[in-house]
Amino acid sequence: MAALKMLLDPTRMGRDAETLESDLRRRIVGQEEAVRQIVDLYQTYCAGMCSPGRPIGSFLFLGPTGSGKTRTVEALAESLVGDPKAVIKIDCAEFQHSHEIAKLVGSPPGYLGHRETHPLLSQDVLNQFHTDTVKLSFVLFDEIEKASDAVWNLLLGILDKATLTLGDNRKVDFSRCIIFMTSNLGATEMASIIRPNLGFAARVAAACPDPHLADKVSHAGVDAARRRFTPEFINRIDRTVVFHSLGARELDRILDLELAEVQTRIVRTSGPSAMTFTVNASARELLLREGTDERYGARHLKRAVERRIVNPISNLLATGQAQNGDRLSIEVEAGQLVFFKELREAAQQSVAAAGQTAAA
Numbered sequence: 001m002a003a004l005k006m007l008l009d010p011t012r013m014g015r016d017a018e019t020l021e022s023d024l025r026r027r028i029v030g031q032e033e034a035v036r037q038i039v040d041l042y043q044t045y046c047a048g049m050c051s052p053g054r055p056i057g058s059f060l061f062l063g064p065t066g067s068g069k070t071r072t073v074e075a076l077a078e079s080l081v082g083d084p085k086a087v088i089k090i091d092c093a094e095f096q097h098s099h100e101i102a103k104l105v106g107s108p109p110g111y112l113g114h115r116e117t118h119p120l121l122s123q124d125v126l127n128q129f130h131t132d133t134v135k136l137s138f139v140l141f142d143e144i145e146k147a148s149d150a151v152w153n154l155l156l157g158i159l160d161k162a163t164l165t166l167g168d169n170r171k172v173d174f175s176r177c178i179i180f181m182t183s184n185l186g187a188t189e190m191a192s193i194i195r196p197n198l199g200f201a202a203r204v205a206a207a208c209p210d211p212h213l214a215d216k217v218s219h220a221g222v223d224a225a226r227r228r229f230t231p232e233f234i235n236r237i238d239r240t241v242v243f244h245s246l247g248a249r250e251l252d253r254i255l256d257l258e259l260a261e262v263q264t265r266i267v268r269t270s271g272p273s274a275m276t277f278t279v280n281a282s283a284r285e286l287l288l289r290e291g292t293d294e295r296y297g298a299r300h301l302k303r304a305v306e307r308r309i310v311n312p313i314s315n316l317l318a319t320g321q322a323q324n325g326d327r328l329s330i331e332v333e334a335g336q337l338v339f340f341k342e343l344r345e346a347a348q349q350s351v352a353a354a355g356q357t358a359a360a
Contacts, residue, residue: 017043020079027075029257029298030250034061034072034241041178041239045136055162056136058179058236060144062221063243064187066297070142072243073180077129077138086129089140090120092147101150106167121164123172137177144181145228152233155179159236181237186224190217191245218242246297251288254298258305266313270324277313277328286332308337 013021021039028035041057050056061069074084095101106119119125126137141147141155158164162174193216221242226234246254259279267274279287287308291301309330316322316339327342 013039013043014046016046020076023079024072024075027078027257028068028072029253030246031068031072031241031243034068034243037239037241038072038076053162053175055159055174055177055179058159058238059181060225060237060240061180061182061243062186062225062240063184064190064245064297065184065295066299067243067245068298069182069243070140071298073138073140076178080134080136081129081131083129087138087140088120088125089142092141092143092145092151095147095151098148098150100148101154102167104151104154105164119166121172122166123170126172126174126177135176137174139174139177139179141179141181143183145183145185152229155181156233156236183225183228185228186221186242189220189224190242193217193220214244217244248288248292251292251298251301252284254301255284255287255291255305258302259309262305262310262313265310273324275313275317275322275324275326275328277309277330279309279330280332282332283330283337286335286337312337312339 017039020042021035024035024038037059044050045056061072063069073087077086078084090104095103104119104121106122121139126139129137141151144151154164158174159179162177164172164174166172193213222240225240263276266276287304288301290308291304293300313322313328316328322328322339322341329340329342331338331340
């Protein structure tokens with residue numbers, strides 16, 4: 001008798017991975033490939049199928065500034081451990097000289113300051129954000145291309161064996177770490193592909209969009225990384241993800257997130273009865289117009305929100321013009337944002353009575 005067979009679906013995800021995916025999609029805009037790669041890795045981790053003796057995973061994030069590379073790592077930490085600051089961030093611009101690697105691993109015995117130098121990558125540092133349910137560490141090497149060769153050589157051992165030896169010969173275990181590296185390499189080449197130079201080429205590109213544009217952009221970023229890093233370094237990275245520039249639709253969604261974050265700040269400061277605000281369509285258009293810059297991505301929009309929304313609201317709160325329980329409406333008049341306070345019914349009646357008295 002032939003054995004019965006049942007068709008399986010290897011594309012289905014577990015409940016934890018589905019929860020992570022939906023949470024990341026709420027926090028990250030316009031970078032579907034990055035979300036998919038992270039969720040796939042987390043599914044592998046939840047199933048216990050990660051490679052033994054290596055970090056859980058390693059990512060190289062490429063793309064222009066303001067496209068969300070660092071924000072993606074923070075969103076992952078926020079989703080899994082509840083804190084976007086639960087990321088051990090190494091700013092590689094501080095490690096452009098080989099001797100500065102002592103700040104990562106500590107000075108060896110016999111060197112001046114041996115006992116005073118506390119390594120940035122000790123086991124205690126890696127484990128500080130572990131929770132009862134999630135024993136994961138997130139290590140971010142920001143702008144990895146700016147680091148010296150000594151940092152790259154240090155990463156070779158971490159990416160391959162999940163082990164780092166400190167200056168005092170203590171071993172650090174990276175087997176519960178997800179390692180991220182970000183870089184702006186290839187951003188200029190990507191921009192030239194997306195936005196050709198002015199003239200005939202630009203008109204042709206606008207009239208006949210290239211269906212393979214995304215692939216060309218990705219290849220430009222990967223090729224730039226291969227020219228900058230050594231083959232043994234590239235071969236130890238599990239996944240390379242190219243972040244694409246954000247368009248108008250993505251920036252509109254990011255504006256929603258930024259405005260919600262401002263409201264969260266107000267609630268955190270003033271409590272549940274905090275002041276609330278709404279931004280009408282014309283005010284949103286003004287913010288998007290001022291905050292859209294192809295060179296700086298979402299960071300320029302964030303600056304526009306800080307300048308046009310946060311600073312004026314801070315002044316209104318500091319001067320008592322806006323208080324807890326108030327509702328503000330932000331609109332546009334004569335090309336500028338204006339702030340109105342919605343009056344309560346008693347206040348409206350008082351204003352109406354005052355107007356009638358003045359008229360008499």
